[in-house]
Amino acid sequence: MGNHDICHVEFDSTDLERTRRFLGGLFADWRFESWGDKYLLFSTPGGPGGGINRVDRVQGGAGTLVHVEVEEIEPYLARVEGLGGRVHTPKTEIPEVGWFAIVKDPDGNLLGLYQDKPKG
16 A cells, blocks of 8 residues: 555664664564575564665665655656656565665655555
8 A cells, every 4th residue: 555654664784693683682572584695574563664684884874774655656756856866776676575666865865665566
């Protein structure tokens, strides 16, 4: 549903297991699931959930990416440049899940857009 809620939060980590222990220690009710060897999904009791992306180096202040759920990504991408931003990552499929795109605001901050794959 394209209701403009934040639907996915993403963190970068140089060590997924260390990050799992840290976040799990802080928030005992968060649940974690490996999604390959370079990505870790997490869920929270009230949402949003998210993921932890394995990287070689974390750049302070640049590692958290918030995704906003939209009904269709294309109309948002069409408006980005007119609003002073630019498309950083075009619409990209997440197999069996949906699509995402990443845009930059006028200051260079990144914002993810997410479109769910239709059910059925």
